[in-house]
Amino acid sequence: MSNAFVYLLAFCAGFSIMGVELLGGRILAPYFGSSVHIWGSIITVFMLSLSIGYLLGGKLSIRSTSLKHYGIIFIVAGIMIMPIIFFAENIMSQVFTYIEDSRYGSLVASIILFFIPTIFLGMLSPYSVRLLVTHQDHSGNVAGNLYFVSTLGSALGTIITSFYLVLYFEVNTIILAFSLLLILLGILAIIVNKIKE
Numbered sequence: 001m002s003n004a005f006v007y008l009l010a011f012c013a014g015f016s017i018m019g020v021e022l023l024g025g026r027i028l029a030p031y032f033g034s035s036v037h038i039w040g041s042i043i044t045v046f047m048l049s050l051s052i053g054y055l056l057g058g059k060l061s062i063r064s065t066s067l068k069h070y071g072i073i074f075i076v077a078g079i080m081i082m083p084i085i086f087f088a089e090n091i092m093s094q095v096f097t098y099i100e101d102s103r104y105g106s107l108v109a110s111i112i113l114f115f116i117p118t119i120f121l122g123m124l125s126p127y128s129v130r131l132l133v134t135h136q137d138h139s140g141n142v143a144g145n146l147y148f149v150s151t152l153g154s155a156l157g158t159i160i161t162s163f164y165l166v167l168y169f170e171v172n173t174i175i176l177a178f179s180l181l182l183i184l185l186g187i188l189a190i191i192v193n194k195i196k197e
Contacts, residue, residue: 002196003132007128009070010124010128010150012182013121013128013150014149014151014152015160017154017157019158019160019161020121020178022157022162023166027171030092031093040103041109041110045110045114045115050122051122052119052122053123053125056122057124060073061126061130067131067190068190068193068194070128070131070186070189071185071189071190075183075186077123077124078178078186081117081179082179083113132146
């Protein structure tokens with residue numbers, strides 16, 4: 001049951017990461033357009049921040065491994081996404097005013113908006129592996145299963161966000177939903193940890 005719960009959380013994390021990344025294009029478009037270099041900026045920022053998150057999550061998982069700490073990462077990631085809702089418009093306006101080149105403007109705006117929350121989202125994958133691995137002989141299989149589930153979540157997050165959610169909801173509403181989902185999952189992880197104790 002505990003392992004299934006971790007897989008579920010990893011699936012939801014993958015779903016949320018790709019959902020937010022896709023919405024990044026919609027958020028930046030009014031100021032910087034939606035050309036290939038805008039998406040280049042968004043993808044670069046997400047890949048860089050995820051890589052840092054993987055590194056930090058791996059280091060954190062060595063020091064302390066529990067569903068409680070796992071849940072805290074989810075909660076912090078959810079909270080870190082919320083400023084996008086309230087400050088994106090103002091941030092992009094300021095960046096647009098000072099940086100005329102849309103390539104660099106979109107890169108700076110992406111860093112300000114998405115870098116920190118995506119680091120926390122990236123921390124979840126290595127921490128998930130550490131929670132699931134009980135014997136080093138099974139670590140490769142566990143990591144493979146986890147990345148399968150997480151990437152499946154990312155694929156569904158991509159298609160559901162782009163095909164359906166953006167048609168029926170405002171961007172800020174979807175961002176808020178992802179934020180609240182992560183926070184609720186984090187709280188649930190802490191509760192499950194408490195029950196296990």
